Amino acid sequence: MTLQGKYINPLTDFVFDEHKDRTEILHTVKLKDQKNRLFYDKLTYIYIELPKFTKIDREFETKFDKWLYVFRHLANLQNCPIALQEKVFEHLFRVAEITKH
Template sequence: MKAKYINPYTDFGFKKLFGEEASKPLLIDFLNALLPEQNQIVELTFKNAEQQGITDLDRKAIYDIYCENDKGEKFIVELQKAKQNYFKDRTVYYSTFPIQEQAEKGDWNYKLNAVYCIGILDFKFNDYATEAEKTEVLHTIKLKNQHGKVFYDKLTYIYLEMPNFLKSRTLF
């Protein structure tokens, strides 16, 4: 019998391991390992990973994985092997689609469910201010005011840097 392996660090392998109905428990476990205890996921539904712009001329977004939990919170998961100069900008842009899709026609109170953008990166950002930041594996970003207090807790960016993460533990 010939053994078959899937490389989880390719788009195909990543989507095969985390983006299919049969692998949903693995994705839930992975996301729960990144999220605080109060935000643990019980159930997920996969959503269309291709988001169209408002018009045909608008830029669209194609996610590696896009899903929603039972509370209506949205999760975008991106595997990024090659360094991209504007990856932070890209994830901010990507987060606008699940925010916009929550808008209701007619009378609406503007209450939004949380949106999480998770980036699994095979590179390090080069704009860290301290040595401690450079060695951290997990970076969680929220909108904060000038005093460092969370201003808005429904938009979270989580960046997981694979090189350091894999040195610290076995993921697969």
């Protein structure tokens, strides 16, 4: 998927060994050459380490939190939680319900 010249990498279901002790979930990575110069400014990799996302529904602060929660827990959710009672998430749950059959 591209977004304004950025490459969105799939979400990870693991934690990068180099970042185990850090709390950052979202990583934006650009390639640099041997002289530490930006290789190509239109190429960006975005990684999201889902195992680091541990918020529960009453702790959501942003829509990003809600999406991370859905990506992390969708397979285990039976119904759309109250904190996700928005059109986009209700639609997502309807589609997920259809596709699991």
